Amino acid sequence: MASRKNTKKTSINIWSKLPKPYFILAPMDDVTDTVFRRIVGECAAPDIFFTEFVNVDGLQSPGRERLLNRLQFTSVEQPLIAQVWGKDPERYYQTAKELADGTFAEESSGLMDVNYAGIDINMGCPDKAVVKNGCCVALVNDRPLAQEIIQATKEGAAGRLPVSVKTRLGFNEVDYSWPEFLLGQDIAALTMHGRTRKQMSKVPADWSAIGKVRELRDRLNADTSIIGNGDVMSYQQGIELAAKHQLDGIMIGRGIFHDPYVFAKNSPWRETVALKRLELYRKHVQLFAETWGENGRNVRVLNKFCKVYINDFGGAKNLREQLMNAKNTTELSRLLEEAIDYTATQSKIA
Ligand SMILES: Cc1cc2nc3c(=O)[nH]c(=O)nc-3n(C[C@H](O)[C@H](O)[C@H](O)COP(=O)(O)O)c2cc1C
16 A cells, blocks of 8 residues: 555654653543543543554455544544554554554544554453454463564554553463563553453452562663553542552543543542533434444444443433433434433422
């Protein structure tokens, strides 16, 4: 494919440039698409966003078109790291090249003057099918391939985008030879989710082990930022963990389901009244409909968010049941509109 001329020259290493500790919205499949990233950005933006993970083998196949929505973004969700996964180093190379030269920004989002800020390689997903195929966290046990993948991605990015890795503490048990190996690969950042593959999400994240990875980085004198991830529920908790373990950054995933303002220094969410919660969900649904249309992403994807907004007020449970059975965004919007009218009237009466 011909080299594009993306006018945004990105040779800055975002991981070393930002003031520390920086906060990152974790990549979450079917959650952190361009729509939800914009909602989070409006509530309280993190310092860095990630795309959902996208498969390089698929991107370099005839099915490419169908995967582009995972790379779609707007100039609001910035800086944005594209997260990739897969098996074939050659396809990592080609994907990194097309991320770096702006091909994917243009193809997925029609953007010529803004690009991704980096490329992250997923070496942490513990999904059974993925692991069976030798991808993601399975790479803990295939270091020659992990090395080839990192090198190929770096070659493709050609110094225009920093390359980072997100992973877990080990496969069946905590294994410091794994982060040590990764720190020897000259990557810009290493995000450590404080659990092993075996632990899935069943035990609390081990932050002292994440701290040990940071010590390892210091000892090896590696020029790699260390990001901690796992179970962080508030900005304040993130600040405390970053200070305690001397980390460069904190990544928050599921905490956003409890508080869309999780990146705010003082979140107003607990005091946010029903009407505002309903209006925020309406905005999310409208943006979803505008972005994906009725035939794009399945409306059921929105059910993951229903409990985020429709919670902690009288009648929330009943309303959630209705909303989660809506067949399309038109019906969902209508139900929300009715609930907003009713709540607004009630608050005038009160
Ligand atoms: C619904 C969901 C989807 C996820 N998708 C991804 C993904 O695409 N890429 C990735 O690296 N991690 C993914 N993760 C893992 C999160 O990024 C994060 O590492 C994990 O949830 C632990 O952080 P938390 O306790 O702050 O949620 C996903 C997690 C969840 C809950």
